Amino acid sequence: MxxxxxxxxxxxxxxxxxxxxxxxxxxxxxxxxxxxxxxxxxxxxxxxxxxxxxxWVWKDFNPTLFELLDELGLTYFDHPAGATIYDSKVEGKSILNRPYSAGQRLVGGxxxxxxxxxxxxxxxxxxxxxxxxxxxxxxxxxxxxxxxxxxxxxxxxxxxxxxxxxxxxxxxxxxxxxxxxxxxxxxxMAPHAKLIYHFDRPFWRKQGLTGDVISDAGPMFEIHDISDEAGQFGALFGFSSLSPDERSQLTDQEQLEAGLVQLEGYFGSDIRKYLKASLLKDWTQDTFLATEADKLAKGHxxxxxxxxxxxxxxxxxxxxxxxxxxxxxxxxxxxxxxxxxxx
Structure with missing residues (x-):
């Protein structure tokens, strides 16, 4: 067969x-x-x-996945947890020691x-x-x-x-x-867009921050640290808070710049000196995944x-x-x- x-x-x-x-x-x-x-x-x-x-992967969530990872010889590490920034249009910014995720990430991505x-x-x-x-x-x-x-x-x-x-x-x-x-x-993933920023180091950790942000006050509504385990490079990604139609009116560079300005508000103006590259992945534009109907989807x-x-x-x-x-x-x-x- x-x-x-x-x-x-x-x-x-x-x-x-x-x-x-x-x-x-x-x-x-x-x-x-x-x-x-x-x-x-x-x-x-x-x-x-x-x-x-x-x-992310979660060991307690699906042991079968971890059996596969072990079988393939892949290694993983705990996602950093701790100080998370909450940014509200009404209440402003606050920092809480309440981790968003306690999952694991694969070494190398x-x-x-x-x-x-x-x-x-x-x-x-x-x-x-x-x-x-x-x-x-x-x-x-x-x-x-x-x-x-x-x-x-x-x-x-x-x-x-x-x-x-x-x-x-x-x-x-x-x-x-x-x-x-x-x-x-x-x-x-079909309705979403990710803004990804690659830095030469995860400098926010020296500020006692995890890089995690939950926000209703910027172009990214959820931000996370995706640096390597050893801190040899830094990386943050954020889910765009703009609708697919709103994103279609802007260039990738315009969206990435707006996201960088938002990150400056959380981590300081020095952020630009650490920046190596950035990328926007808009899944609604991926013809091998998304359809027109996905532009109206709720997201998950x-x-x-x-x-x-x-x-x-x-x-x-x-x-x-x-x-x-x-x-x-x-x-x-x-x-x-x-x-x-x-x-």
């Missing part, structure tokens, strides 16, 4: 890894020119990437998980730049991209359900209840999508992206759970 996997993020790569370990045939198709999806990063050195999407999985897979089974446009069920599965057609026995859908509903033509058509359910599912959904279709597709199609997880929709842990349930 050959399993065709659509999507090269964590769910798709983990499925391929599990199938390969079990000696089963598979083929993975990724629409973009790189693997990782929402666990991708911005490379700032040969060994470190700053997270564009998924950033979350993309190390993606790299470790890719490294262990047969490269001949992995295909980049293969956006699937149609899937036809005629006993076998015929999966069509712009320039190729692939044949398999079952399909693992490792892309968000809303994206699949809008971008892939299924023949015969999926049941109406499935299409409706998938179209209504919000996609994790906790209702899982229907992973198994009825009728003709019942035994040959299974959703394994994080949004299909019954327990952790939208999280990394969800990608593993949905995949494990499919296997």
């Amino acid at each position: 050959k399993t065709i996997i659509i999507g090269g993020g964590l769910a798709g790569l983990y499925a391929a890894y599990r199938l390969q370990k079990a000696g089963q045939d598979y083929l993975l198709l990724e629409a973009s020119d790189h693997f990782g999806g929402r666990a991708s990063g911005w490379a700032i050195s040969e060994t470190n990437e700053l997270e564009l999407g998924a950033t 979350m993309p190390q998980l993606i790299k470790a999985l890719v490294k262990r897979l047969n490269p001949h089974k992995l295909h980049l730049n293969q956006a699937v446009s149609q899937v036809t069920l005629k006993g076998k599965l015929l999966v069509t991209t712009a320039d190729q057609q692939f044949v398999g026995d079952r399909l693992f859908l490792a892309i968000p359900p809303r994206l699949a509903a809008q971008r892939i033509n299924f023949q015969p058509s999926l049941p109406d209840d499935v299409m409706s359910d998938w179209s209504e599912q919000e996609t994790w 959904q906790f209702k899982s999508a229907q992973a198994v279709a009825s009728g003709a597709w019942k035994y040959q199609l299974r959703g394994i992206a994080s949004e299909f997880s019954p327990s952790y929709p939208g999280y990394l842990a969800g990608a593993l759970e949905a995949t494990d349930l499919a296997l």
